[in-house]
Amino acid sequence: MLHFHRFQLANGLTVIFHQDKTTPMAVVNTLYDVGARDEDPNRTGFAHLFEHLMFGGSVNIPDFDSPLQRAGGESNAFTSNDITNYYDVLPSQNIETALWLESDRMLSLAFSEKSLEVQRSVVIEEFKQRYLNQPYGDVWLALRPLAYKVHPYQWATIGKEISHIEHATMDQVKHFFGTYYHPSNAILTVGGNFENAQIEDLVQKWYGDIPGKNKPARMLLREPQQNEYRTLSLERKVPTPAFYYAFKMSERKSAGYYLADVLSDEIGKEKSGQLDLQLKKEKGLVLEISAYILGSLDEGLFMVSGKLVPGKSFEELDAALWQVLDGFKSNPISENDLLRLRRKAKTSRAFQEQGLLNRAMNLSFFELLGDAEGINQEETIYNSIKAEDLQSCANELFVPSNCSRLFIHPEKPSHES
Amino acid sequence: MNHKINRAEAPGIQLESEINYLQPERYLTGNGIPVFIMRNTASEAVKIDLMFDAGSKYDEKPVAGLTTEMLLAGTSEKSMAEINDQIDDFGGYFNASVSADHAYLSIYGLNECTVPLVQLIEDAIFNAVFPEGELERMKKERKEKLKVSLEKVSTLAQRQFQAALFAGSPYGRLNHPEDFAEITREHLLRFFENQFKRGLRKINWVGNPSEEEIKSFVTVFERWANEVPEQPLAEFQPSQEKIALEKKDAVQTGIRIGKLLFDRSHPDYHKMTVVNTLLGEYFGSRLMSNIREDKGYTYGIGSYLGENQSSGYFVIATEVGKEFLEDTLVQINLELERLRNEPVPQEELDLVRNYLLGQFLRGADGPFAMMELFSVAESKGLDYGFYQEALTTVLKITPVEIQSTAHQHLNSNEMLVVTAG
Known part of the structure; x- marks a missing residue:
């Protein structure tokens, strides 16, 4: 508190x-x-x-x-x-x-x-x-x-x-x-x-003596509903192929933001999450993979990104990744997993609250969202999230027409003649 | 009573030079491994650091990093995922890292379940089997990560600097992508037996445990030992050459300039701290003022006093637009010479003095910072007296002493210059 x-x-x-x-x-x-x-x-x-x-x-x-x-x-x-x-x-x-x-x-x-x-x-x-x-x-x-x-x-x-x-x-x-x-x-x-x-x-x-002015009005264009799977492949001078899936997610002030946040924690769990278990361990497709949200105020991005094992194909990855994501759409996560997420969140809150600077920045940010008191309500919001809420969030997020996908291919070494 | 304020005049300042250094409680495991406890009474947050004599210097191949990263990768009873799920059950986190001298396992949790969390992790690492499948994946991952890192001019310059400065010593050894292929499970198992099981050097615990909890915690680590012998550093010849690595298409050039120096047990260390701060350790430093804030050649430039278990070094590090390389080198030299040949103006010294006092105060703020201060000193056989001396030096040092310290230790003719870009 x-x-x-x-x-x-x-x-x-x-x-x-x-x-x-x-x-x-x-x-x-x-x-x-x-x-x-x-x-x-x-x-x-x-x-x-x-x-x-x-x-x-x-x-x-x-x-x-x-x-x-x-x-x-x-x-x-x-x-x-x-x-x-x-x-x-x-x-x-x-x-x-x-x-x-x-x-x-x-x-x-x-x-x-x-x-x-x-x-x-x-x-x-x-x-x-x-x-x-x-x-x-x-x-x-x-x-x-x-x-x-x-x-x-x-x-x-x-x-x-x-x-x-x-x-x-x-x-x-x-x-x-x-x-x-x-x-x-x-x-x-x-x-x-x-x-x-x-x-x-x-x-x-x-x-006190700084002259007051009116707060500027913000009139941003609303991003229209995305209706197609957007894909882009680029060649870059990099050693390892990389992939970036960006799913549109709810704005900061909506309930959907909290759901996407928790969902990204569950999906992206290092070493015991489904992406890691299935794509890295079982199928040997990726060197590393993670899921996270960007935390933007307006409609944001839920990211799944990582690096491909050289020699594996992006097509294989794409099919396998969607399969994992579809799993979250059809099955709710277990009560045990939900409990683990809550316990981990409790620990990370205790650490975030260690630093005075952190607390001051967060208070400013919540005040910007509308009320600094919001910082004290987050725990209740997170703890009220149920497995079926996360499942319906997954159903909203993980559809191709809500996704922008970027593949980075290593440039082929050029042969000088 | 709204008095008109004079904005052109700075408010008065005061500086505290009294810092209350708190001694941790000290316990021993049955095997004589020290456990230091720093009380955190303001919060439930707990951090436990296990420090092992298991740094990369103990093996010619990149075995230390792989072993450290795979400490929690499975036992004969439990898979990696099971171990991770059980750590999650306690709301725990962990982080493994390795330096040239030591490996560290940091455990994060809450007071309410410290002991069971630590028991779980101790069991998982003591019985680690380093599964073949996990090792193969880890090798691939590390190899590719290294390849990516080698695309950065900062990495290229840093590696070459380290290799040349410590040429012929374990601190100068570099990993290459092809080194990973030949490493087997047996390498890891042997390294684990010799360096981890026999090399648990100390445990730092920030938290608020009861007496009962301390008792059971201490017994948890009874089967580990603290008997890796000190490794004396063989004679080696640091290089003072100029090395230019080429990286095609780079739009910036990485620069590392420096020399072998000494570690914090040397009598000139505190004076060098002041010299180094003036030169390149804070935002208003001479290097930043000249090369960033006056000329705009770089996003950042700094100088550092680095150290390992047996020695220390000085380095200037930056990345600059490649068209600015030549003049950057000239300006760095100019700044080194200016420190060596001219006394520091009193006003600048006062500023740096105050800045450092503020840094000391901040570095001692809270139980996590205090534990860190204690541990760094303890590792070098020092105590809090080291920080008191630092304070005294900062308060008393004169422009003459600064100039003579710089003159003695920062001769640019003795420096190794590496550029990559």
Whole structure:
């Protein structure tokens, strides 16, 4: 049970304070309700590039990191298709340093040309390092547009292509900041050994004078119902054939999300799950296989992916994989398996709750979903799931017309003449 | 009472240099294997680490990794799936890993069923048979994983660096995809007998057990021993050459630059920690400021003090756009020379001092972190005094000491330079 104290400033900033008397550290987590799904299709990768620029100095403070490091702290951030999340961890007596820095960059950035130029280059190197210069690195660049035809989940947070990052201008940066970076589009979570009144005063002090704006309306195109089995095969310079099956699944706020989450745990169990037992052990078709969900806010993807044993055919794999999935459609999982999933979930919750940063991020995220209190209701939701619910979830998910499939074939060695 | 705040002025800061290092409770199994218990009273979460003298240095072939990964792959009574289902019955998780010196089995669970979970796992590993079928699958999997990994410039550079730095010693041995074919079940069984059954070095337990639970836990491991002799490291000659590996079509080049140094038992270790932090260990470091934040050549660059049981090393690691390779090497050299030839400005030193104090505080936060601190020191024959000394050094070190430490230990002419791309 996570306790928290929530309040709102007049300018629209939502604040959550989570008390933890056991730690000498404080966490300041700021979630901005903007992600890659909010980007213009011709300027993708912008939310993530912008995240880099947030460290390039704000209106009153030339450099974000140095003062934080001087206070014994450190900071990082991540961008997803849905959100951009910044966090600072520092000794609790220096919490004001983090509030000072974070509030100043919410007030306004410095918009330095040098920072834009350098971070464009850094992000291009990140694009190369993580997506181009890695075996299988460009899989998501190919799979997303296969699975999504209309919804902006069709591009990855890094962007569709390097040129979109190269062409980012300062005007676009300023416009993006003005639209998305202000109090009513943010959720601030503070964690540490403080009292409610203390945090209320400090947040009012540092954030109270930031002008409020209206929260931007989000009008995303809804992904139309998929009606065909989408398949794509690519040749890449990789040693091992790989496969990716992406099934459309329910959005984050629906009951179906929880079912798909549990179903993926059951199906993907390493060493005792059906995929592992049948495709790896019995049929010797795969080197590795796993099932997981992407956890997106809008209609998401339930993934089954892995590597094929070289020499085995994709056709054989395809038939065998569908057979395993069909098994989950026709038979409910056993009560014993359900019980095991619950027990494992209990352990992993105990570990997730170990870290203050984790708790602060989760509180922000649940507040974004509608209510931070939701974090305390998850256990009940998961424990109420029955085997037949999972079976009907499997029946909705595992149909070819709900699936996008990507095969990566190793490139044949070219013979020089 | 809304006073106008001055945003241009940083709030005051204070730094704590007092850290309360908690001693774990210590017990012995019947065979004299130490069991260290760190109390976790705030949560039900339990973590148990078994550390074995079963690292990759003990065999010429990649047997250590395969054996470690197959510890829970079946006994004559139970299949791998049955063992995994039974672990699931307790809500347990496990993770096996291996380094050059040690193999580790980590068990995660809750206080309510620690002892039965551990009994189950102990029985499964003590009676492990390393089934032929599982081994063949595992060999294939490892071989293909290695082949994939060899497509990365970071892996290529790292491997070549390690091979050249530790040339002629077990730490410099590399696995190749073709090495897996010749490994048999007998290799694993022998390795298991010699290194695991006789090499349970220690057990770390973060949790909140009762006296009764401790008693039965300690008896569970009575049939294991702790008698693998120390393996003295034979003389070897680290290389200081420049090695350039070519990888066609790579759009980035992996770089590793470094040298053999010393481990944490050396008197200069704490000073080197400060030097290394300044150079490349935090986001505002000189390497990051110059090569990422000023020039945009890379997504990240860092320097590290690494160590194994018998020695330590220093390494700078990055991947840069291949058109930036040449200037990156020039800039790295410049930064090394600057540290060696110029005193660190007081303001920069103050920042790094504070940053490190914050890191120490964070590294000691909570029972899991505290256990880790204790265990790392204990493995080297040290105690918490090591961390107190680190704190003292960080608080007292002067620009002159930093410069002379860098001058002595970071001569770029003594460094091995590996690039891959």
